[in-house]
Amino acid sequence: MAATEYREEQMTGRITGLGSYLPEKLLTNDDLSGIVETSDEWIMERTGIKTRHIADHMKEVPSYMGGIAAQRALEDAGVSASEIDLIVTACSTPDKMFPSMACYVQKAIGNDGCMCFDVSSACPGWLVAFNTAQCFMESGNIRKALVVGTECLSNYVDWTDRGTCILFGDGAGAAVIEADETMPANKFIMHATSNKAECLTCESRMQPDRWEEEGFLKNTYFQMDGRDVFRFAVTEVPKIIKELSAKYEFDLNDVDYFILHQANARIIETIAKRLGQDIEKFPMTVYDTGNISTASIPNLLDRMKKEGKLKKGQKIVMSSFGAGLTWAANYIEY
Ligand code: ACO
Numbered sequence: 001m002a003a004t005e006y007r008e009e010q011m012t013g014r015i016t017g018l019g020s021y022l023p024e025k026l027l028t029n030d031d032l033s034g035i036v037e038t039s040d041e042w043i044m045e046r047t048g049i050k051t052r053h054i055a056d057h058m059k060e061v062p063s064y065m066g067g068i069a070a071q072r073a074l075e076d077a078g079v080s081a082s083e084i085d086l087i088v089t090a091c092s093t094p095d096k097m098f099p100s101m102a103c104y105v106q107k108a109i110g111n112d113g114c115m116c117f118d119v120s121s122a123c124p125g126w127l128v129a130f131n132t133a134q135c136f137m138e139s140g141n142i143r144k145a146l147v148v149g150t151e152c153l154s155n156y157v158d159w160t161d162r163g164t165c166i167l168f169g170d171g172a173g174a175a176v177i178e179a180d181e182t183m184p185a186n187k188f189i190m191h192a193t194s195n196k197a198e199c200l201t202c203e204s205r206m207q208p209d210r211w212e213e214e215g216f217l218k219n220t221y222f223q224m225d226g227r228d229v230f231r232f233a234v235t236e237v238p239k240i241i242k243e244l245s246a247k248y249e250f251d252l253n254d255v256d257y258f259i260l261h262q263a264n265a266r267i268i269e270t271i272a273k274r275l276g277q278d279i280e281k282f283p284m285t286v287y288d289t290g291n292i293s294t295a296s297i298p299n300l301l302d303r304m305k306k307e308g309k310l311k312k313g314q315k316i317v318m319s320s321f322g323a324g325l326t327w328a329a330n331y332i333e334y
Helices: 040-047 062-077 101-109 125-138 226-247 265-275 293-306
Strands: 012-021 026-028 051-053 086-090 115-119 144-152 170-180 187-192 257-260 315-322 326-333
Touching: 012 062, 012 125, 012 293, 040 265, 051 170, 062 101, 062 144, 062 170, 062 293, 086 101, 086 125, 101 115, 101 144, 115 125, 125 144, 125 170, 125 187, 125 293, 125 315, 125 326, 144 293, 170 293, 187 226, 226 265, 226 315, 226 326, 257 265, 257 293, 293 315
Parallel strands: 086 115, 086 144, 257 315
Antiparallel strands: 012 170, 026 051, 144 170, 187 326, 315 326
């Protein structure tokens, strides 16, 4: 059993391993145009999404996908499961109400005894999980953590609503972070406002007394005011990134990559413009994954690593936004 003993050194974690999982089944824009009234041209122009991965719902549930992504991250880091002190998982679409998804990830990797819990903060959930793990590390309580994002959004999409079903996909991503004495302190900002909560919601179906209520079951699928969410993202993400650079005194021109939540290429392009930064610094996977919520940032990082784009010491800004409304940004050294 892994023992999480108190350690006195207070260190920040460096990402040392990355892993991801995407279901094999693909759903293209042309496939979607056979389900709802839409077209490849409309979806590409408004979102930049061409295809998305859709889970086999009998097998590729979030606990399963998160477990595989975590195993792959451990392999990539060269860390054994028993060395992990903490698993934090972010998931908005869990296949079990309890135990936590983190406990299933623990089982999948073969750890016994480490701390395990989930965080719920919609799409920025993976950044929230990352910052939570960093706080544990900086308090000197842990040395190695797994931070996982995993989602099966296709189960929560109304497949008759062309305004939402074109956007989302399924998948998981994970990172191993290890305490490193050469790392500067973790730099982050997280915000939430419930004033605009109604522009992105999904009610729990487990309220059987309400099933007869008019419109209730419809509300157990994604309900979104796309224009409001778009406006929120292109306003608040540039603002929080500027706030981050002012708070931690770094120059945005020195940032190697801006790793943004992969919701919509048009949102990312607008943010790049508003920050006055070259779009080449904003890598994207949204083209072939769609929006995979908490899994989007670790998934993108994993792909960049496999493509040889990540080098130790690079300066990276990560930022995400989602239901709540919530938004967050980090400035890290890779
Ligand atoms: N195909 C064809 N037409 C469509 C489609 C579609 N898939 N969806 C909507 N339309 C129609 C609408 O019915 C509307 O028609 P009308 O003018 O006759 O009424 C027209 O297109 C314009 O609709 P809008 O909703 O205004 O389209 P918009 O340009 O805003 O694009 C979109 C919609 C792509 C959803 C955009 O608003 C967006 O990307 N918003 C952000 C969404 C997002 O990122 N959400 C998730 C973030 S948080 C998280 O990850 C959970």
